[in-house]
Amino acid sequence: MNINAGRNVAARHETPPVPALELMSVSHSYAARKALDNVSFAIQPGRFAVLLGLNGAGKTTLFSLVSHLFATGSGEIRVFGYDISRKPGDALRRLGIVFQARTLDLDLTVRQNLSYHAALHGIGARETRRRIEALLESIDMGDRLNDKARSLSGGQMRRVEIIRALLHRPSLLLLDEATVGLDVNSRATILADIRKLVQEEGISVLWATHLIDEVNDADQVIVLDKGRLMADGGVANLIEATGAGTISEAFARLTGSPPPPLPEGQP
Numbered sequence: 001m002n003i004n005a006g007r008n009v010a011a012r013h014e015t016p017p018v019p020a021l022e023l024m025s026v027s028h029s030y031a032a033r034k035a036l037d038n039v040s041f042a043i044q045p046g047r048f049a050v051l052l053g054l055n056g057a058g059k060t061t062l063f064s065l066v067s068h069l070f071a072t073g074s075g076e077i078r079v080f081g082y083d084i085s086r087k088p089g090d091a092l093r094r095l096g097i098v099f100q101a102r103t104l105d106l107d108l109t110v111r112q113n114l115s116y117h118a119a120l121h122g123i124g125a126r127e128t129r130r131r132i133e134a135l136l137e138s139i140d141m142g143d144r145l146n147d148k149a150r151s152l153s154g155g156q157m158r159r160v161e162i163i164r165a166l167l168h169r170p171s172l173l174l175l176d177e178a179t180v181g182l183d184v185n186s187r188a189t190i191l192a193d194i195r196k197l198v199q200e201e202g203i204s205v206l207w208a209t210h211l212i213d214e215v216n217d218a219d220q221v222i223v224l225d226k227g228r229l230m231a232d233g234g235v236a237n238l239i240e241a242t243g244a245g246t247i248s249e250a251f252a253r254l255t256g257s258p259p260p261p262l263p264e265g266q267p
């Protein structure tokens with residue numbers, strides 16, 4: 001008996017998973033300046049995808065569209081199949097976002113900053129307390145609960161912002177230049193924490209950066225340059241497609257720029 005027969009039939013009829021994030025022909029302009037030009041890509045559930053682009057590539061604009069801060073004028077954006085324009089509630093519920101600019105209220109305590117976000121998502125008081133305490137403990141910041149946000153270091157503020165983005169248990173996390181301005185150790189800790197979330201919780205991540213050393217071999221790499229999608233694929237694919245020796249060289253060839261800078265603190 002061929003025990004695989006049934007399985008093969010099932011596999012033939014299997015539908016592909018709904019992407020965690022899908023952009024279809026998305027464009028955006030600020031007056032005459034085109035910031036995104038016909039950008040399409042998809043991120044599958046449970047993937048760590050790096051959105052790699054130099055200053056002005058369009059990364060923040062893309063985040064503003066995905067998070068529905070800006071209306072999608074041209075093209076379509078779906079979060080786990082939900083169109084951000086037609087079903088913003090369903091899409092945003094599945095989305096956690098850490099913006100490039102610091103967004104904690106410095107005069108509120110860590111708990112107050114986090115509780116406010118939980119309330120916006122309709123999470124009850126007891127559950128809010130439970131989640132906040134567990135998440136803060138997980139990053140060894142349980143003792144900072146009642147401290148004012150302004151007393152935290154830059155890296156600690158960033159980690160509180162990441163926790164805030166996770167409070168409503170999103171399935172897709174977007175981070176825009178999350179490590180900018182942080183020292184080498186804080187950068188490494190934050191990146192490792194996020195990679196752990198992908199591995200252990202199956203969360204999908206879109207990590208926007210201009211730092212090539214934040215890319216791992218197993219990542220999906222989406223290269224954006226002056227609003228245009230230059231490449232989308234695995235590290236090995238990008239290296240092969242560009243005839244480069246390294247991902248850094250591949251990026252330089254794709255964007256016509258010198259190899260991107262190494263992070264602060266590295267020669």
Ligand SMILES: Nc1ncnc2c1ncn2[C@@H]1O[C@H](COP(=O)(O)OP(=O)(O)OP(=O)(O)O)[C@@H](O)[C@H]1O
Nearest residue numbers: 030033034035053054055056057058059060061062
């Ligand atoms: N509010 C705005 N008004 C006009 N032009 C803008 C505005 N915001 C961004 N731009 C322009 O759109 C383009 C894309 O900018 P965006 O901030 O999305 O890029 P980025 O990749 O996030 O860059 P950075 O890493 O420097 O933040 C740039 O040419 C920028 O000057």
